[in-house]
Amino acid sequence: MLFFRQSRALATSFRTLATTATHPADVAKPRILVTGSLGQLGIGLVSLLRQKYGNENVIASDIRKPSPEIKAQGPYVFADVLNMQQLETIVVDNDINWIVNLSALLSAVGEQNIDKALAINMTGFTNTLELARRHQLRIMCPSTIGAFGPTTPRDLTPDLTIMRPTTVYGITKVHVELMGEYYAKRFGVDFRSLRYPGIISSDTEPGGGTTDYAVQIFHSALKEKSYKCYLGPETSLPMMYLPDCLEGTVDFLAAPNHLLKQRTYNMAAFSFNPREIAAKIKERIPEFEMTYAPDFRQAIADSWPKSLDDSKARQDWGWKNKFDLDAMTDDMLTALKSHHK
Ligand SMILES: NC(=O)C1=CN([C@@H]2O[C@H](COP(=O)(O)OP(=O)(O)OC[C@H]3O[C@@H](n4cnc5c(N)ncnc54)[C@H](O)[C@@H]3O)[C@@H](O)[C@H]2O)C=CC1
Numbered sequence: 029m030l031f032f033r034q035s036r037a038l039a040t041s042f043r044t045l046a047t048t049a050t051h052p053a054d055v056a057k058p059r060i061l062v063t064g065s066l067g068q069l070g071i072g073l074v075s076l077l078r079q080k081y082g083n084e085n086v087i088a089s090d091i092r093k094p095s096p097e098i099k100a101q102g103p104y105v106f107a108d109v110l111n112m113q114q115l116e117t118i119v120v121d122n123d124i125n126w127i128v129n130l131s132a133l134l135s136a137v138g139e140q141n142i143d144k145a146l147a148i149n150m151t152g153f154t155n156t157l158e159l160a161r162r163h164q165l166r167i168m169c170p171s172t173i174g175a176f177g178p179t180t181p182r183d184l185t186p187d188l189t190i191m192r193p194t195t196v197y198g199i200t201k202v203h204v205e206l207m208g209e210y211y212a213k214r215f216g217v218d219f220r221s222l223r224y225p226g227i228i229s230s231d232t233e234p235g236g237g238t239t240d241y242a243v244q245i246f247h248s249a250l251k252e253k254s255y256k257c258y259l260g261p262e263t264s265l266p267m268m269y270l271p272d273c274l275e276g277t278v279d280f281l282a283a284p285n286h287l288l289k290q291r292t293y294n295m296a297a298f299s300f301n302p303r304e305i306a307a308k309i310k311e312r313i314p315e316f317e318m319t320y321a322p323d324f325r326q327a328i329a330d331s332w333p334k335s336l337d338d339s340k341a342r343q344d345w346g347w348k349n350k351f352d353l354d355a356m357t358d359d360m361l362t363a364l365k366s367h368h369k
């Protein structure tokens with residue numbers, strides 16, 4: 029009798045989201061907690077989520093003190109993803125339905141701080157995933173092109189392929205994907221992840237990745253008319269402009285479960301190498317000169333895909349980028365010129 033009850037309970041806990049008609053997190057007006065919200069992506073994502081769901085329904089959080097402008101925009105709390113009890117208090121006290129975990133150490137800084145990267149990217153993520161199980165939340169945690177490795181096919185890399193990353197960052201992101209998918213299958217957790225390419229932004233600084241050069245080059249082009257690039261001229265990588273990344277993420281978060289045929293999707297826009305982006309900038313700032321001094325980040329970039337196949341994201345939940353390389357270059361230069369002024 030006991031065995032019968034236990035196996036019935038086990039069968040229920042192994043249900044997949046595909047067979048679940050509705051999930052408790054399918055709510056029209058979700059209350060959302062964003063962790064790591066003061067980083068390159070978080071500030072814009074919180075702002076877009078607030079436009080869609082209301083200021084008071086999006087709780088921004090990080091372990092740093094926000095600027096007065098950020099604090100004035102809506103609720104902000106201190107939240108360390110390594111402190112499970114504190115996170116759970118925030119989730120319960122604020123009646124949270126969705127959690128977006130942006131807390132991470134990126135690829136370059138992760139190589140210099142292995143223990144910290146493992147803690148934030150793995151233990152921190154596992155804490156939020158466990159909270160999603162306990163409190164029936166939707167959870168979104170980004171993955172990255174860094175989850176692939178040197179043995180992955182490098183052109184038009186598909187969603188499902190060889191994943192043997194050679195950075196601690198990449199290893200932690202494979203952990204995110206696999207544990208999230210395991211919790212989805214085993215416990216019905218509404219886990220979602222997007223493999224972002226390098227993100228280029230005008231308003232926020234990148235946090236220590238291998239693709240940061242693609243932001244720094246614009247600042248240097250305007251200020252110094254030159255840039256010394258830490259990657260070689262032919263190092264092609266997938267990239268995306270922040271507004272596309274944010275809109276795609278908000279759409280993906282809102283996508284009904286029945287549209288999602290998988291829990292992790294590639295997301296792409298365009299690819300370029302340092303020589304090509306330098307040429308685009310030079311078309312617009314003729315005095316601009318680029319020099320090259322590859323450092324340890326070269327080996328990281330060489331282990332990543334040159335381009336991604338994101339056709340599944342386009343088919344399943346309607347992902348579409350608006351900005352191509354030229355449109356992004358024009359918009360970056362216009363935005364930065366006004367900031368610099
Ligand atoms: N920016 C990019 O080009 C890409 C980002 N991603 C992913 O997107 C997510 C967000 O990335 P970014 O905004 O660029 O990162 P970021 O490095 O700019 O921001 C990360 C934030 O996490 C916070 N943080 C650090 N330790 C924490 C802790 N213990 N508890 C709570 N927060 C903590 C930091 O204070 C920081 O504000 C990450 O998961 C990253 O892996 C993926 C691919 C590309």
Ligand SMILES: CC(=O)[C@H](N)C(=O)O
Pocket residue numbers: 134135136172173174197224225226227236237238239240
């Ligand atoms: C592509 C990423 O995940 C990030 N920008 C990094 O370079 O580490």
